[in-house]
Amino acid sequence: MEVRVRTGDTLWHYSQLFFIPLVLIIDSNPNINPNVLQNGQAVQIPGFTEDSYVIRQGDTIWKLAQRRNLNIDVLLLLNQDLNPSKLQVGQKIRLPSRVTKLIVNGKQAYDFQKMKTDLDTLGSIYPFMRRGEVGKSVLNQPLYNVEIGKSSRKVQINASFHANEWITTPILMQFLNEYLLALTNERTIKGVSALTTYLRSKLTAIPMVNPDGVNLVVNGPPAGRIDELIKLNKGSEDFSGWKANIRGVDLNKQFPANWEFEKERKPKEPGPRDFPGYKPLSEPETKAMADIAIKENYERLLALHTQGKEIYWGYEGLEPPESEVLANDFASISGYKAIRYVDSYAGYKDWFIQDFRKPGFTIELGLGHNPLPITQFDEIYTHVSGIFVRALM
Known part of the structure; x- marks a missing residue:
């Protein structure tokens, strides 16, 4: 999530506002001198996304901060053109959202x-x-x-x-x-x-x-290489057992550590597995x-x-x-x-x-x-x- 520096802001202040370790904010902004921030400079705050919120009847900046367990200054930082005492129904503001759940879903075919x-x-x-x-x-x-x-x-x-x-x-x-x-x-x-x-x-x-x-095993052969790969796969259209790279070389039998020994006892030509190149x-x-x-x-x-x-x-x-x-x-x-x-x-x-x-x-x-x-x-x-x-x- 991006914020814009105000006069007097420091990365340490952002660390305290967002409860994010200072080192992570510094490392998220490698092109910024953490000791000399410029007014209007963009700063990345890790671990947050932002939502667009439409002001409703009865909303106040204090209620919105309390509802999201935020310091009021967080909302003022994200909405620097906002007059906090004059919110208008239908007005859109930025609200931060701390990421607390996993993004990656690994329990699926993963190409x-x-x-x-x-x-x-x-x-x-x-x-x-x-x-x-x-x-x-x-x-x-x-x-x-x-x-x-x-x-x-x-x-x-x-x-x-x-x-x-x-x-x-x-x-x-x-x-x-x-x-x-x-x-x-x-x-x-x-x-x-x-x-x-x-x-x-x-x-x-x-x-x-x-x-x-991986794409071959998960998705099947790419267009233009179907016949070639079926031939390398001993005539089979089932690639689920394929270990090699797309050229039929076993990548984990390719390193110069007794490679000559593996060469003598493994397949002598490209295929779905074990050919050391x-x-x-x-x-x-x-x-x-x-x-x-x-x-x-x-x-x-x-x-x-x-x-x-x-x-x-x-x-x-x-x-x-x-x-x-x-x-x-x-x-x-x-x-x-x-x-x-x-x-x-x-x-x-x-x-x-x-x-x-x-x-x-x-x-x-x-x-x-x-x-x-x-x-x-x-x-x-x-x-x-x-x-x-x-x-x-």
Whole structure:
């Protein structure tokens, strides 16, 4: 929600008026000098939307403020041309509305467009949330990254490397929404102060690594590529089991961490799953994910997959001692099983551990056959959302 600066206003005053932590207002306005506000300057107030209200018989500015549990100065700030002693029936004024409920509805088929729409809405309500792109997919869809936090200590959580594991995206999106909501309402999240977490770590979320593949599984093949994709899918028009990107490359078998070993024992040509490509990092999605990890120097990395209710945390003995501590904490929080080694290579967390010697985790959400039914959403979220908070601590 936007307000206009009056003579004598400060961001601290807005923080007190709206009960929003000052740091969130400052971070919502990166182009403003918080110590030198200009009269008439636009300031974004996070955690609020606004309504248009039509004055009725008997309304007064004091009654309207009391009805919404607001300081009168909030209404005067939003309606600077208003004469509070001369309200007129039929007159329209602006009223603020604190956002107290989730925006994201993850319990539905969740494709790239739904994610983008939710990110657009969250970005407008919570402008301290930063959104950028780490790269593009084969079909030129952006791989969005979302940043929440003040610290130089960075933690990456990603989802939907595999197309038929798309439920991981709305799980992560709901967590982002819950975290943002807790910040602007000064709540805890999973028993931890959201603001303390915000100041301690910067969360980088990449909620859909494989947008082309997710759209294929959720919506079917795009026009112009139907015959090509049916051929890659062994003649089947059922794409529900498709894991790969749109070119038939398994994105989580693309990283230079014993890639040659996977190449020898996996499919030798593109298809719906497990083909590691003709060389490491051949796909734009994997190249983007490698580049961002090198650039950002994350302290920890979590890759969300399905299924198995397991947490993989080791790679070739290269993981630091902290990994075992975190894995045991994650297991205790979620009820999932922590497993150090698994017979799989060339994954994103494998490469991250190998190249950075920092804690990396593959977390297999839920249990059953991929794609997991959306009816598991609430159970999965209950089990794993606490892991995300622990990863930021």
